Amino acid sequence: MLSKLKISSRVLLLGVIPLVLVALVLMAAFFSVQHKDRLFNRLYSDHLAILSDVMAVQQILQQSALQDIRKYRTGWASAEATEQAIKSQLEQATQQWQNFVQSRPVMADAEYYAALDQAFEKAVKHYQEWISYAGSDALLVRILNESTVNNEIELRITAFAKLAEGFIQQQLAAGAVVRDEAADFTAQLVQAYLLAGITLLLMISLLVWRVQRSVCRPLWALRDMLKQVQQSSDLSLRANDSGSDEIAQASQALNHMISHFEQLVARLGSSATALSEQAESVFQSSEDVSQGAGRQAQQAGQLAAAVEQMTATVQQVAANAREAASAAQQAEQLCSAGSAVATGSAEGITALAQQLNHSTAVVKQLQQESGQISSVLDVIRKISEQTNLLALNAAIEAARAGEAGRGFSVVADEVRTLSANTKQATESIHTMISKLQQQASNAMDAMQDAHGQAESNVQLAQDAGQRFAELAAAVEHIAITNSSISTTTAQQQSVAADIAGSIHLLNDDISQLSNGAERATDASEQLSLLATQLNDDWQQFTIAHRQ
Known part of the structure; x- marks a missing residue:
């Protein structure tokens, strides 16, 4: 079959076929990289990006705002300063929570998101009650005893913090699942690359062997015939001129x-x-x-x-x-x-x-x-x-x-x-x-x-x-x-x-x-x-x- 093609065509095939195979491998690698990018984007967008807003709100409600309350109760801050600080932190927490609501997945667990929303609203409402004035110059949180404040913190603030912590752990677990999927895909991709590389190497080696054999065998036969003519001076000998490549044409011209x-x-x-x-x-x-x-x-x-x-x-x-x-x-x-x-x-x-x-x-x-x-x-x-x-x-x-x-x-x-x-x-x-x-x-x-x-x-x-x-x-x-x-x-x-x-x-x-x-x-x-x-x-x- 190859003897019907010219040597230039065989050399062209020898260069084009590996290039085509390499192009296919590069296309497969391109699509594989796109798939991994989609996995990492999903990991970041659906599970990691929304954690920053939840963790920020959790830190404000469970630490920063409570710290301002304790300063006021111990006399280190005035009522006006405490009121302004708590309101500012509540506004910041509300903004962060709105960002979380807008960026969280729509197809996720709606009940869990509803429970988080209710717990956040109760915690904010509780802080607003604490900073309301009980008299002319004292906030409500000032006149409550320590056990009452701790019970209300455990009932409303800590409940929200636990739900937020559970949500964070849930998202980390979901991120681990996506990570495992990416790792499995990478392992499959490595196996596919190895198999494709071995197959490509075998195909190119077979093609090179066939092209080399189709070129060298007629050349060797032509060389043997010329040596025989040189040694015996027999002008009745003829070269094998079957085929349509350059060697066959040269053999015909020699004959x-x-x-x-x-x-x-x-x-x-x-x-x-x-x-x-x-x-x-x-x-x-x-x-x-x-x-x-x-x-x-x-x-x-x-x-x-x-x-x-x-x-x-x-x-x-x-x-x-x-x-x-x-x-x-x-x-x-x-x-x-x-x-x-x-x-x-x-x-x-x-x-x-x-x-x-x-x-x-x-x-x-x-x-x-x-x-x-x-x-x-x-x-x-x-x-x-x-x-x-x-x-x-x-x-x-x-x-x-x-x-x-x-x-x-x-x-x-x-x-x-x-x-x-x-x-x-x-x-x-x-x-x-x-x-x-x-x-x-x-x-x-x-x-x-x-x-x-x-x-x-x-x-x-x-x-x-x-x-x-x-x-x-x-x-x-x-x-x-x-x-x-x-x-x-x-x-x-x-x-x-x-x-x-x-x-x-x-x-x-x-x-x-x-x-x-x-x-x-x-x-x-x-x-x-x-x-x-x-x-x-x-x-x-x-x-x-x-x-």
Whole structure:
């Protein structure tokens, strides 16, 4: 049954079924917990919650209120304080009892509840009688003797306390019953959990065993079949492909593959003999091709040697042509450089002549300016002479003045001395200016001679530049002729190199052909050996056609 399902479906079942069972167990646990909650709620609501109100009322009526009564009877409290305290406690007790009446179960013992209600009312009524005034300033409980008070307490207060105590014990007994029910339910629940756990464990173990068996048994069978095929090389064996799971599909695919492989081995066996015969024929043809290729390689080598000699000759001619072209280019460059130098020299000499003209004009201007300086010096000399005469006249007048003109006489001497110095300096400057004019005249004559020589040199430089230009044109023509020879020789060299390259390529192709023929011979021999080996190998397989 499981073999009809896929392995993924089995694994899914292996995970889903335990999850479903666990979910059922959790649901059962949930409902069980709800049932226990209901039991505990009933225990608290019906039996424990109402006890607090009854016990509070019992404590007020049996202890607190009686304690206030005793304080009043012994004189420790006033009538007004006792009355207020008792009324307050009675109101509290009445409120607690109303809470008890509202919260107690409706379906419980109605007679017992009626007896409790009557006893509570009598006790409250009795306390109200006790706190009523017997006179103007005393409560009724004050004038009663101790035995009367004790009898009334026993008759009314203690009777209610006994009924309340009985009710409390009854509720505790009912709570114990509910507790026992919860304990019994817990024990049953533990047993059910144990039984369900064991059953669940057994079911899961059985499911795991069945799934493992449904997966492993076909795998083991497939493994055994593959080992048998490996050991015996029997291609007629087939795997068990029954079922619809992945293992059955894999077995079907393996059976198809073995069937195709069996057919392939059969065809391979039938082709091995034909391959061996064809290999022998190819081997003989390769031998013939190898011998022919050897002869062609020898002839191609001789032709390549002749072409290489021709190429070497063409290369030598091309080298000589390149050297001639290079020499012509160098001569052309030198002519161009000489022409440039001659042109530059002419331009420099022309510039020098222009500079000499400018210098001649400057020197001439200097000679003219120096003449003007001489006329100025004449004026200064005349002024100095007149100053000397004036100083002499001043000295004479100072001498006439006597003692009063002594200071003026000193000044006149100083002016006369200054005039003499000025005259002497003027004569010195005049001498220097004369020499300067003579040198400027000599420099102007020398510059005029240099200007004439410079104009002659400019003409010579221009002639030299023209000769360099004609020489450069002739050398350029030679360079063009050499370049044409070099280009033609280079073309011949290229053609010879192409021919030599083609011969070498032909020789290489023939060599490769010879090597290929030899390799083909070796391959044919190896192919023959492989065909024999293949024929021996396929005989090891067992196929259905040979059984």
